[in-house]
Amino acid sequence: YAHYFDETLKVINEKEMMITENGSTETYRVDRLVETENGLVIIDFKTGAEREKYEKQVSTYREILEKLGKKVAGTEIIYV
Numbered sequence: 001y002a003h004y005f006d007e008t009l010k011v012i013n014e015k016e017m018m019i020t021e022n023g024s025t026e027t028y029r030v031d032r033l034v035e036t037e038n039g040l041v042i043i044d045f046k047t048g049a050e051r052e053k054y055e056k057q058v059s060t061y062r063e064i065l066e067k068l069g070k071k072v073a074g075t076e077i078i079y080v
Contacts, residue, residue: 004043031045042061
């Protein structure tokens with residue numbers, strides 16, 4: 001994953017996103033967004049075992065960013 005930590009990349013850490021739908025407002029916090037020429041890459045860091053709920057979480061981040069008009073080039077879950 002070293003290519004996501006290159007000093008020349010534009011990176012946003014711990015970005016909060018707020019979205020309101022059907023009168024309900026939710027706040028989400030993405031661990032790391034990396035801006036590439038193809039769009040944003042969402043990176044989420046996790047400890048422990050792989051879980052399906054983590055995939056759903058990252059999928060939700062993607063959906064929100066796309067609703068906000070951002071192009072998402074990919075997602076990564078990095079287990080530390």
